[in-house]
Amino acid sequence: MTARKTEKGYLTKSRYAYMTLREGIITRRYRPGSPMIITNLSKSLGVSETPVRDAIKMLISEGFVVSNDHVGAKVASPSLEDLKNMFEMLLSLQGIATRMAVYQDPAGLLEELEEILEKTKLYIHEQRHEEYGILNDRFHDSIESRCRNLELVSTINSYREKTGWVRSLFVLNPKRLEESFDEHVEIFGALKERKARAAEKILKKHLLISFNGYLDFLKKEKGYEGKEYEIDGSRWI
Template identity: 30%
Template sequence: MERRLIPVSLDNYKPLREIVFEALREAIINGTLEPGERLMEIQLAEEMGVSRTPVREAIRKLELEGFVVMVPRKGAYVAGLSMKDIADVFEIRTALESLAAGLAAERITEEELENLERLLVKIGECVQANDLDKLIEVDTEFHDVLFKATRNERLVQIISNLREQIQRFRTTSLASPGRMKYALEEHKKIVEAVSERNVELAQKLAAEHIENAENIMLNVLREKREGKGFKPAE
């Protein structure tokens, strides 16, 4: 059997299931595990030097985040990504996040603004430390605060329905070299517009932020497809 995954390192404070999850997620993002590929628990466990239990738990979490799909009576497969999938999700996300930023500029509380400022500091720390996993966590929290500030529960629910796809795209986009730093600057501008209650500017900046993420995502997929034989579904 050809070994593609390296054994996990236990020199880490994180639980084993988290280490395995992060390793599998990275393998999916970088194309080692390709879209449409079946994930065999025994094989993955052997390659990574662990038992099947943390692999099974990691696969379940990957399914929740949109990286894996479960096919009845067949098993787990790496979720496919097509250019149209990406365009469709980002088209919706651009409209929703632009609307959310505009509503937040009208309705956000001082406490929520202060929370956003604190999160900007945390994002900056993640960028300095080059800590992608923590950055994704804080970035997700940042957007959640903005969504809550809209005072529109229906809008929050609609955005939540896209969470799995958004999370996968967020991970791939932020992992691109240099993207973390630019994303931080985009976040700062959005917070400034929201704090100034500038609805139109907040909408514009939010739309640009998502469009930039989409361009990064599409470029990453093109590079993987052309450079590594990466073949997303068309």
């Protein structure tokens, strides 16, 4: 199969279609519940229908897309309960990974995080919401990768990718950029001082605030009814 050149190097057309569609779902370019019509996607991606079919099969296997005989393939639209279940898993697992990272050699990590924080300042100033979302992922990925537990990191990434809510939050609520940045600075400070429990608590509070913001959006967009998470004195922290 002919390869296609991208920013990430040469990819097969199936891989290119898969990565492009997956990224579009995560960033809400393809909204939950929207149909994945192969002929339309083929034209927009500039590839034949076969790679698109292959991509959709992979996305179905990962839970990003659902399909049935009557309505065809469409972007998965998880229920509020599903989202909360996945978020609570992320909250617990990311907290553990952040705490574990403190006990490793922090020197290289701190340099990497400082560089990310400097870039995020620029993105906030320029209101580059999607790019900030990508850097947000990098900030947390950098910390979690230092926990030296590959199974834990893999599980976190799986849950994060299936939700996609974190990155989309910065597009839906641009005001969240500066708040998130300040919270990242707090997390960085706890890591620098090697305060494991403090780093975990700040991280969890950061995630709770973010998810509450997303819940607020869902209430307005879809009429979801659900209680927001308590922050101060939360049983999750």
